[in-house]
Amino acid sequence: MTDPAAPPAAQATAQTTAQPAEPASAQDAGAPLRVLYAGTPETAVPVLEALVASRHRVVGVLTRPDAPLGRKRVLTPSPVAAAAEAHGIPTVKADRLRGEAGAEAAEAIRALGADVAVVVAYGALVPAELLGVPKHGWLNLHFSTLPAWRGAAPVQRAMMAGETRIGADVFQLEEGLDTGPVFARMHRDVAPGQTSGDLLAGLAADGGPLVVEVLDGLSAGTAVATPQQGEPTHAEKLSHADGLVDAAGDAAAVGALVNGVTPEPGAWGWMLADQADAPTRFKLDAVLPHAEEDLPAEVAAASVGDLLVAAKRAWLRAGSGALELTRVQPSGKKLMAAADWARGATGSPRLLAGTELADHTAELQAAHAARLAARTTAEGKTRA
Template sequence: MRVLFAGTPAVAVPSLEALVGAGFDVVAVLTRPDAPIGRKRVLTPSPVAARAAELGIDVIRAARVDAHAIAAITAVAPDVAAIVAYGGLVPPAALTIPRHGWVNLHFSLLPAWRGAAPVQRSVMAGDDITGAVTFQLEQGLDTGPVFGTLTEAVAPADTAGELLARLSHSGSVLLAQTLSAIYAGTASPRPQAGEVTLAPKLTLEDGHLDWRHPALALNRQARGVAPEPGAWTLLDGQRIKLEPVLLRPDVTALAPGAVALHGKSVLVGTGSHAVELTRIQPAGKKMMAAADWARGMASLESVVFE
């Protein structure tokens, strides 16, 4: 079966490798164009494009599936298209090119968390269980019938990045199994059922911690935005980046945003009990241990995060 693979970030690479490893004929990869990376803004291929080049697979670079991309997809004549975090919508004119349509690997238990940031929103919401599904792509936002499902427990300390990394590997197996079932004629997609929740793309503001909120909500928020866009707060009008914070229910006397040393730990008050800072990156400096940052401050008595 001739497969077009569409994907862009590193989390899509295991799926590309799984399809190649399963013996599918991956005739081309569709990915977003090279992007400027780092301080020097060097144009760099996407992780999927780089891996495709190593595997000797032709690459179609397109910021969106426009007429040019549709012509390139048509030219490789795929029987099915597999899509994992490509980063753009697939228009109706492209959906009908492969005779088996497009199969999307999505990192949530649909219809929960439809959208661009399902794992991040799941962690921020405090879900105990998440997972991944393969489904038939259609015009609606992640609305198509589901081929297969897997579940994954969300550990109390999981960041979105860690959870997504695990799902990218287990999901790659599910995707290969789904395409094998389609090839064998045994696939039987079923309509989605359950409560619909949405997972819009994260913005920088999603990482801004409001210290008036309860500690548990802040813990979930900081883990959900890690590694990108990352948690942050303001100090004297400057943005300070924070790695995920730990719960400290033993300390309740700190006012929201107030910073204090408690033994060797750096604590911040919230709307409930305190949280402990792990690592912090002041403006213009590198990420460092919170204790090292505290030692470099003249005093923490007047330090209040906003």
């Protein structure tokens, strides 16, 4: 089984430090395990698919309840629930497992008779009284190399901090938040212009085989978990405010923030197209940072926050360097190619930055909230 502390091989594509060993015989491999799978978003689907394709048996899926989606707010199963139903796997839908509200779900979990539970982004805490229900406990695929970035948004926080190599661990759930010993580990390099959404998708795809390998080890009695080592860091849940872009900083740091919060909660700034206009929200998608010495002359001569086209590409001038923009979404418009938007933009568009942004942020947020409230009220009157 994997030594989670072993240094990864340096390579640009995804790889794992865990190398599956071929069992000498079917007896050595151990009996297939009965698996309870807990997950909710699209990110958690690849691991479920890997488990279904393995020799182990998924006896049930725990996921969040159906949620309203779209303009019509139609109740829709989670991506994991939809995948489970496609495979004919029984589902337990619960937004909590504690107290009276979670009692029915907890009883359903016990009735499944699982040997092990696997968690990937389920969205609720597993109470202590359920941790020991499966023989092998609960395993979690967490998208960081623990104890770094314990918590809800590990990939986003790591990218926002400028990290360029990000991993994932399979570890044993304990009562503490992401504190358990690690069975296996893998890493991925962050490619230029890659977003946290891109990286999460890659880690999830690679995570399936890693989880199956750990289950094989548990079945064969060869799995070994290593206690976490080092000082922990914490990945708090992101809010919309975390995506606010201040172009006054270094391009690499600004780019790390933009790519780290894309697609969720999203990167945005306050755009001023003309001095007489009120600033409007301007969303940014993936960006490519460029150092000062690599900028086209027109971009180098621009002021901080300027949005412009040069060398057939769209740019955002930063305090040092600039960001090459791929896609943007002006207020009231759909996501579009940044260069197409910039060529058709009127005036001298720019994002508020530095002290100007700080001075206006509170006022702008309040004005935006008031506009949303007025729109909601108007829509309510129209429906009535």
